Structure formats: C-alpha cells, structure tokens
Amino acid sequence: MSVLVVAEHDNTNLKPATLNAVTAAAKLGDVAVLVAGSNCHGVAEAAAKIGGVAKVLLADDPAYEHRLAENLAALVAKLAPGFTHVLATATSAGKNVMPRVAALLDVAQISDISAVEGADTFVRPIYAGNALATVQSSDPIKVITVRATGFDPAPAEGGSAAIETVDPAGDSGLSQFVGQALSKSERPELTSARVIISGGRGMQSGENFHLLEKVADKLGAAVGASRAAVDAGFVPNDYQVGQTGKIVAPELYIAVGISGAIQHLAGMKDSKVIVAINKDEDAPILQVADYSLVADLFQAVPELAAELEK
Amino acid sequence: MKVLVAVKRVIDANVKVRVKADGTGVETTNVKMSMNPFDEIGIEEAIRLKEAGKATEVIALSAGVQQCQETLRTALAMGADRGILIQTDAELQPLAVAKLFKAVVEKEQPQLVILGKQAIDDDCNQTGQMLSTLLGWAQGTFASKLEPNGDSLTVTREVDGGLETVALKMPAVITTDLRLNEPRYASLPNIMKAKKKPIETLTPDELGVDVSPRLKTLKVVEPPPRKSGVRVSSVAELVDKLRNEAKVI
Numbered sequence: 001m002s003v004l005v006v007a008e009h010d011n012t013n014l015k016p017a018t019l020n021a022v023t024a025a026a027k028l029g030d031v032a033v034l035v036a037g038s039n040c041h042g043v044a045e046a047a048a049k050i051g052g053v054a055k056v057l058l059a060d061d062p063a064y065e066h067r068l069a070e071n072l073a074a075l076v077a078k079l080a081p082g083f084t085h086v087l088a089t090a091t092s093a094g095k096n097v098m099p100r101v102a103a104l105l106d107v108a109q110i111s112d113i114s115a116v117e118g119a120d121t122f123v124r125p126i127y128a129g130n131a132l133a134t135v136q137s138s139d140p141i142k143v144i145t146v147r148a149t150g151f152d153p154a155p156a157e158g159g160s161a162a163i164e165t166v167d168p169a170g171d172s173g174l175s176q177f178v179g180q181a182l183s184k185s186e187r188p189e190l191t192s193a194r195v196i197i198s199g200g201r202g203m204q205s206g207e208n209f210h211l212l213e214k215v216a217d218k219l220g221a222a223v224g225a226s227r228a229a230v231d232a233g234f235v236p237n238d239y240q241v242g243q244t245g246k247i248v249a250p251e252l253y254i255a256v257g258i259s260g261a262i263q264h265l266a267g268m269k270d271s272k273v274i275v276a277i278n279k280d281e282d283a284p285i286l287q288v289a290d291y292s293l294v295a296d297l298f299q300a301v302p303e304l305a306a307e308l309e310k
Numbered sequence: 311m312k313v314l315v316a317v318k319r320v321i322d323a324n325v326k327v328r329v330k331a332d333g334t335g336v337e338t339t340n341v342k343m344s345m346n347p348f349d350e351i352g353i354e355e356a357i358r359l360k361e362a363g364k365a366t367e368v369i370a371l372s373a374g375v376q377q378c379q380e381t382l383r384t385a386l387a388m389g390a391d392r393g394i395l396i397q398t399d400a401e402l403q404p405l406a407v408a409k410l411f412k413a414v415v416e417k418e419q420p421q422l423v424i425l426g427k428q429a430i431d432d433d434c435n436q437t438g439q440m441l442s443t444l445l446g447w448a449q450g451t452f453a454s455k456l457e458p459n460g461d462s463l464t465v466t467r468e469v470d471g472g473l474e475t476v477a478l479k480m481p482a483v484i485t486t487d488l489r490l491n492e493p494r495y496a497s498l499p500n501i502m503k504a505k506k507k508p509i510e511t512l513t514p515d516e517l518g519v520d521v522s523p524r525l526k527t528l529k530v531v532e533p534p535p536r537k538s539g540v541r542v543s544s545v546a547e548l549v550d551k552l553r554n555e556a557k558v559i
C-alpha cells in the first residue's frame with residue numbers, strides 16, 4: 001500500500017502538523033509527500049529529510065503559490081489513483097482542499113482522524129469530542145484529514161527520500177488570491193507549543209491579555225483564547241481554541257477566565273496537564289483541570305508571573 | 311441574485327450529548343434539536359444581502375427527516391422567502407448531501423450558495439467544499455466577510471494564521487465562520503408570517519441521487535474521562551505543584 005501526504009507549507013517552511021500526518025500515514029503504508037507550491041524547492045528538501053518518507057513529489061508552479069483549493073485539489077486528485085490513501089492535516093488548509101479531492105474522486109472524506117485502527121478503519125471525534133466514532137470506509141481510495149494531537153510528530157531529520165518532479169494540473173481560473181493579514185508573533189504556534197496560556201471573556205479587554213503575555217514570556221508559551229474573547233475583539237480569530245477553532249494538546253494548558261463550555265473543552269481537553277484560574281468555583285473548567293485555583297485573575301495572574309521569576 | 315442557504319437540523323449546541331449504552335450512536339430521543347449555528351449565520355448573511363438590495367430571493371434548503379420542516383420554518387421566520395426539504399429517513403453523509411444539493415442547484419440556478427463551515431454533530435467540515443467541486447464552482451470557506459461586486463465575490467476567510475482574502479468567480483459556494491455576522495432572533499410577527507411561506511418537499515429518488523453511505527460506523531464510545539484534579543489555595547502552591555509534582559515547568 002502506498003500513501004500520499006499533502007504537505008502543508010508556505011513555500012518556505014514546512015508546517016509542523018505535516019509531521020504528525022506522516023506518522024498517521026506510516027501506519028498505513030509507504031509514505032510519499034506531495035509538496036505543491038511556488039518556488040518551494042526548499043520545502044521539498046525538508047520533506048525529503050522526514051524520517052519514514054520514501055518519496056517526495058514536487059509540483060512547483062505559480063498555480064499553487066497560495067494553495068487555492070480549486071487548483072490544488074485538481075492536482076491531488078490527478079495523483080491519487082497511484083495511492084490507497086491520501087492524507088492531509090486537519091488544519092484550515094487541509095480542511096479547505098481535501099473535501100474537494102474526495103468529491104473529484106467520488107469518495108467519502110474521513111475528517112479529523114485521531115487513530116488508525118486498520119487500513120480502512122479509523123477513529124474520529126464527533127459532537128465536539130463528546131463521542132468517539134470508529135468508522136470503516138468502503139471506498140477504493142481513502143481521503144483523510146489528520147488531527148495532529150492524535151499522532152506524535154515524525155522525526156524532522158533522518159530521512160533521505162528522492163525528490164521527483166510532477167507536472168502541474170493547471171489553473172482553474174475560478175478563484176484568485178487577493179491578500180492576507182497574518183498575525184505576527186514571536187511566540188510558538190498554538191498547535192505546536194509545549195505550553196499554552198489562554199484567556200476568556202473574564203479578561204475583559206484585549207489590553208489585559210498583556211497579563212497573560214508576561215506569563216507566556218516566562219514559560220515560552222503560546223497565547224490562546226476562547227470564542228467569547230475572539231468575538232469580543234480582544235484577540236484575533238486565529239487565537240481561538242475549541243471545536244470550531246484550533247485543537248491543541250500541549251504539556252501544559254492554563255485557562256484563565258474561561259468557563260469551560262463543551263466547545264472550548266473540545267479543543268484542549270487532551271492536554272497533558274490543565275490548570276484553571278477562575279473566580280467561580282462552579283465553573284465547568286474546574287472539572288477537567290488537574291490544578292484549579294479559585295481566584296480573581298487580575299490578582300492571580302500578575303502573582304503567577306512574579307512567582308515564575310523566582 | 312438568488313441565494314440558496316443550507317440549514318441542517320442538529321442536536322442543540324447547549325445539550326450535553328450522551329453516548330447510547332449499546333455503542334451505536336448518541337441519544338437523540340427527547341433531545342432539543344436546533345438549526346446548526348453556522349447555518350443561522352448563513353441565513354442571516356443571505357437576508358442581509360437581500361436587505362442591501364444585492365439578493366432578490368433567499369431559499370432555505372434542508373435534507374433529512376420530516377422534522378427538518380421545523381428548521382426550515384425557523385429560517386423562514388428569520389426572513390428566508392421559501393424552503394425546500396429533501397425528505398428521507400436514510401442516514402445522510404456529506405458526499406450524498408452535496409449530490410442532493412447539486413441537483414437542487416441545477417433546478418433553482420442560484421448565483422450564491424451558502425453553507426455552514428461545519429455541522430456541530432458530525433463535525434465533518436466537508437459538504438460545502440464537495441458541493442462546490444461537484445458544480446465546478448469556486449469556493450470561499452470559513453468566511454468572515456463577503457463583498458459581492460458584479461460577477462465576482464470577495465471573501466475574507468478565517469485561516470490558521472489569521473485572515474486571507476480571495477476573489478471568486480460567481481456563481482460560488484461559501485461556508486460561514488463565526489465572525490461573519492451575529493444572527494437575529496425571529497420576531498413573533500415574523501414567526502406567524504413564516505407559517506404561510508411555502509416549503510416544497512422533494513425526495514432523493516426524485517432528484518436521482520444515490521445516498522448510500524460510504525462510511526460505516528462500527529461503534530461510538532465516550533472518550534476516556536480525565537482523572538479528577540486538585541484545588542490549590544495559592545499561586546505559590548500552584549507553581550510548586552507544576553514544578554515538583556507535574557514537572558511541566
């Protein structure tokens with residue numbers, strides 16, 4: 001069996017979630033990685049070094065510069081018949097393109113798998129992670145998105161796969177990239193951070209997130225948020241952790257002024273250690289926390305930053 | 311411009327979902343059902359386009375059991391003009407729904423189709439992308455802003471790194487994200503008026519679509535519970551535990 005992993009990248013860097021998808025793929029067969037982009041040879045070289053990767057396919061063409069779903073799906077679907085499985089990360093990029101691949105192949109997509117049970121059988125969370133479904137596919141090619149927190153990352157170094165060039169599949173002319181406003185941060189990315197500190201509606205304003213940043217500085221942490229904090233405009237949309245935001249599972253997750261709605265828990269309850277700081281002793285977040293501190297965050301968080309100095 | 315909006319009937323977002331003891335699925339009897347929240351956002355956006363003079367008609371579309379009528383009535387009460395129900399008791403998976411919707415699009419010829427980014431029951435996040443593909447149209451997923459201008463549509467999308475803007479050729483398929491708008495509540499007079507708005511009923515057979523599921527659910531289980539934690543009484547104790555007990559900092 002051979003498996004195609006669609007790499008996620010920005011033409012310069014390979015996104016770390018790709019490594020988790022490679023681990024899922026390696027459970028299914030020989031792994032080939034597709035790097036489709038523009039002037040992205042460096043990414044292909046990085047992909048070739050991933051441990052366990054047998055082959056890298058490189059499609060270098062302006063049509064893939066911004067990985068528009070219409071263009072990229074056509075390429076992946078054209079390559080897919082050589083494989084038993086096609087995998088991508090369950091990130092906004094993977095979710096955008098893979099259902100198109102599935103539709104072109106007339107197969108189901110198996111979204112957001114958290115475990116591989118066999119060549120055709122996978123586990124995936126449903127209902128905001130309130131239930132885990134084991135599903136079996138009857139399709140000839142399995143199109144899958146991978147939840148990164150379900151799989152360890154494959155080693156980024158150690159492989160020496162050959163890089164093969166593949167022909168591009170053309171520009172659909174259906175959509176055009178206009179621009180982007182990416183959040184700039186010196187901090188680690190939410191989905192690969194070892195420590196995360198997230199704020200909720202209890203933070204009261206965007207400025208108050210500086211309190212969390214002081215703690216984040218001490219711990220090398222990423223900063224996240226609940227939906228309520230994003231909706232209120234405290235922080236940008238890409239901070240949102242949860243069922244409909246990012247799924248994270250760091251070593252340490254600190255929830256500050258977050259009540260712990262099921263949709264938030266869906267995004268973080270697989271963290272190794274959970275800390276909750278909340279002034280309401282009945283807040284549901286305290287039920288999933290390993291350590292909970294019932295306190296006013298405006299007192300506790302500055303104290304935490306000071307204590308970490310010691 | 312005619313706008314078609316998909317509305318799915320799902321277990322209400324505030325219900326604590328329970329897995330059935332026999333492992334076949336989740337408990338749905340006597341459970342509150344509602345319109346998928348992302349679809350409320352879709353209806354709201356379509357109505358706003360109509361209020362702004364950019365859309366001429368808003369059609370709500372649902373597929374599933376007879377009770378999806380209620381979901382369509384909610385859409386009509388919010389301000390949609392008419393409803394279409396593709397009625398079936400069969401289990402519907404995203405690819406099948408996309409095929410059903412394609413058949414309706416071919417009949418109705420809308421210029422814009424709006425779906426939610428994700429149904430909060432199956433959490434699939436597929437149907438809009440699949441429909442767009444089957445139609446050979448452009449897609450604007452996870453939309454937080456729409457600006458129609460003639461035969462092109464500018465869409466701001468919520469992506470992992472922030473925001474991205476794309477220009478789509480019309481007709482197009484959009485999927486909504488949380489920040490696109492805040493859906494209105496239906497007023498009582500509008501709820502009354504909605505009772506008189508038409509809902510057309512179709513079947514998968516009439517549309518010539520095979521809806522057989524491609525995925526078989528072998529079992530559904532509860533996730534393993536987390537072991538219960540401890541209360542700490544001070545920040546100093548918290549830091550001590552994190553350093554010396556959990557050893558994560």
Ligand SMILES: Cc1cc2nc3c(=O)[nH]c(=O)nc-3n(C[C@H](O)[C@H](O)[C@H](O)COP(=O)(O)OP(=O)(O)OC[C@H]3O[C@@H](n4cnc5c(N)ncnc54)[C@H](O)[C@@H]3O)c2cc1C
Pocket residue numbers: 199200201202203225226227228229240241242243244245246256257258259260261262263264267277278279280283295296297298323347348430
């Ligand atoms: C379709 C849908 C999708 C959703 N997706 C997501 C998602 O992906 N992620 C997500 O997070 N939510 C999501 N939600 C929203 C979710 O249901 C909750 O509304 C949201 O998580 C609440 O955010 P919060 O905990 O910050 O706010 P609240 O529930 O208002 O909680 C605020 C908390 O702060 C505490 N607090 C206030 N002041 C202080 C203080 N001074 N000191 C200490 N504690 C204080 C309060 O005690 C309270 O517990 C979704 C909802 C829907 C319907």
Ligand SMILES: Nc1ncnc2c1ncn2[C@@H]1O[C@H](COP(=O)(O)O)[C@@H](O)[C@H]1O
Pocket residue numbers: 316317318319346348349371372373374402404407424425426427428429430432433434435436437438
């Ligand atoms: N049975 C259905 N009836 C109406 N709309 C649906 C149905 N299934 C999916 N959809 C639409 O597709 C979106 C995404 O669903 P999914 O791909 O299942 O996560 C939903 O928000 C709805 O807009």
